[in-house]
Amino acid sequence: AGALILGKTTLSEWANFRSTASSSGWSGRGGQGRNPYVLNRTPCGSSSGSASAIAANLAAVSLGTETDGSILCPAASNGVVGIKPTIGLTSRAGVIPIAHSQDTVGPFGRTVADAAAVLGALTGVDPRDPATRESEGKFHSDYTQFLDP
Incomplete structure (x- = not known):
């Protein structure tokens, strides 16, 4: 869709499943990710x-993956918008899944309109992800049309 990747972010290593005592937002490569509003508050979730x-x-805008709260929790904790799409709406090609029945890729944005615009760019059938065939004819290229002005 013509997006330019500007950088990569921190994340909770192994979707924060490596330990019951692990710190949300920590990875061995990137260190401890932080909530920019309150530095000692959790950034929450593996897509923090x-x-x-x-x-x-x-x-x-940015992207995240979610099995169980990895988009919605960081969005809520950091004061931004996150959308967890229905399985098959966005391709999971390249994603290491925890559960094929739950994992999905979704957008983050500062506003609902930003996140909805990115969602439209992410949708479509991808031969590398058979679940996207289920959404053929059901997705939209512009989800901002459904927002109230």
Whole structure:
């Protein structure tokens, strides 16, 4: 869709499943990710860096993956918008899944309109992800049309 990747963010290593005592937002490669509003508050979830980057004004939009709360929790904790799409709406090609029945790729944005615009760019059938065939003819290229002005 013509997006330019500006950088990569921190994340909770192994979707924060490596230990029951692990710190949310920590990875051996990137260290401890932080909530930019309250540095000692959890950034929450394995896609925490994607939400923190928007909250810190380092990016306008970003992507995350979710099995169980990895988009919604960081969005709520960092004061941004996150959308967890229905399985098959966005391709999971390249994603290491925890559960094929739950994992999905979704957008983060500063506003609902930003996140909805990115969602439209992500949708479509991808031969590398058979679940996307289920959404053929059901997805939209512009989800902002459904927002109230």
